[in-house]
Amino acid sequence: MKHRLLKSELLFGLLFLAASLHSAKPAWAQDKEAEFSVPADLQQKLDAQVKGIAPAHSLLAYTLVEEIDHKTNFSKVYVDSKSEFLRLDNGLIGAASNTVFRSGAAKSMGRGLTMCGLLPLVNESQAVTDNSSTAVLPMGKMFLPLGVKSSIDFNNRFRLTRFDTSTPSLCAPQPGQEFSFQYEAEHTIKTSGLFVSGTKLIQRKNNSVCKAAAEYSPASKINPNLSGEAISVVCESEDQNKKKSKEEYFYLKDFAQYLMVGRVDEWQRSVISYSAIQTQ
Numbered sequence: 001m002k003h004r005l006l007k008s009e010l011l012f013g014l015l016f017l018a019a020s021l022h023s024a025k026p027a028w029a030q031d032k033e034a035e036f037s038v039p040a041d042l043q044q045k046l047d048a049q050v051k052g053i054a055p056a057h058s059l060l061a062y063t064l065v066e067e068i069d070h071k072t073n074f075s076k077v078y079v080d081s082k083s084e085f086l087r088l089d090n091g092l093i094g095a096a097s098n099t100v101f102r103s104g105a106a107k108s109m110g111r112g113l114t115m116c117g118l119l120p121l122v123n124e125s126q127a128v129t130d131n132s133s134t135a136v137l138p139m140g141k142m143f144l145p146l147g148v149k150s151s152i153d154f155n156n157r158f159r160l161t162r163f164d165t166s167t168p169s170l171c172a173p174q175p176g177q178e179f180s181f182q183y184e185a186e187h188t189i190k191t192s193g194l195f196v197s198g199t200k201l202i203q204r205k206n207n208s209v210c211k212a213a214a215e216y217s218p219a220s221k222i223n224p225n226l227s228g229e230a231i232s233v234v235c236e237s238e239d240q241n242k243k244k245s246k247e248e249y250f251y252l253k254d255f256a257q258y259l260m261v262g263r264v265d266e267w268q269r270s271v272i273s274y275s276a277i278q279t280q
Contacts, residue, residue, distance in 0.1 A: 065081075157186075159185060
C-alpha cells in the first residue's frame with residue numbers, strides 16, 4: 001500500500017466529509033488553482049510517522065463544548081462544535097466540522113487533514129462574525145435608534161511546509177515519554193465585509209515540547225463510549241512571535257488519536273468536554 005499524501009485522495013476524502021455534514025465549500029475551493037497539499041518532500045517524514053499504526057477502533061464523530069475564559073470578556077463564552085472523521089488509507093485522518101458560538105456572534109465550518117489529531121497538515125475553513133450594532137441618533141427633540149447590520153467573512157487556508165520531531169512516531173506516545181516537534185506552515189486569511197477586506201499571508205512557526213503521563217487511565221473517563229486506555233499528554237508551545245501556550249490532550253490508545261481537552265495562553269483558558277462520541 002502506498003502511503004502518499006496525494007492531492008486527489010485528499011480532496012476526495014475531504015469532499016466526502018463536507019458532504020456528510022451538508023456544508024458548502026469555501027469559495028476558493030471551487031477554483032482548481034486553489035487546490036493544495038503538503039509539499040512532496042514532507043511525505044516521507046509523514047509516512048514514517050504513521051507506518052505500522054493500526055488502531056483497533058476508529059473515531060467517527062464527536063460533539064464537544066468548549067468553555068472559553070478570556071481576560072477581555074465579562075463572562076465565559078461557550079462554543080458548540082460537531083466533527084466527523086475519516087481515516088484514510090495512508091493512515092492520516094480527515095475531518096470536517098461545524099462550530100457555533102452560543103452567543104450567536106460567530107459560526108464556522110471547516111475541513112482538514114491531521115496526523116493522529118495532533119499535527120495539522122492542511123486545513124480550509126470559512127467563518128462569519130456578526131458585528132451588527134445599534135446607535136441612537138438625535139432628531140429634533142427625539143432620539144431614534146439606527147441599526148447598522150454588519151458581518152465579516154473569514155476564509156482561512158493552512159498548509160504545512162516543514163516538520164521535524166524527536167520521536168519515531170507522534171502517533172504512539174509511551175507512558176512517561178518526553179518528545180518535541182516543530183513545524184512551519186503557510187496561513188492565508190481572506191476577509192470580506194462592509195468596512196474591511198483583504199488577504200494576508202502569515203508564515204506560522206510552532207515549537208512544542210510534550211510529556212506523557214506516567215500511567216494510562218480508562219478512556220471512558222473522557223466519554224463512556226470510548227474503549228481502552230488513554231494517557232494524558234501536555235505540550236508547551238511557542239509560536240513565531242515567541243507567544244507561549246500550553247495544550248492538554250488525551251491520547252486514545254485504541255484509536256491512535258489525540259483529543260484536546262484544554263488550552264491556556266497569555267489571554268485565555270479553554271476547557272473542552274465531549275458530550276457525544278461515535279466510534280467503530
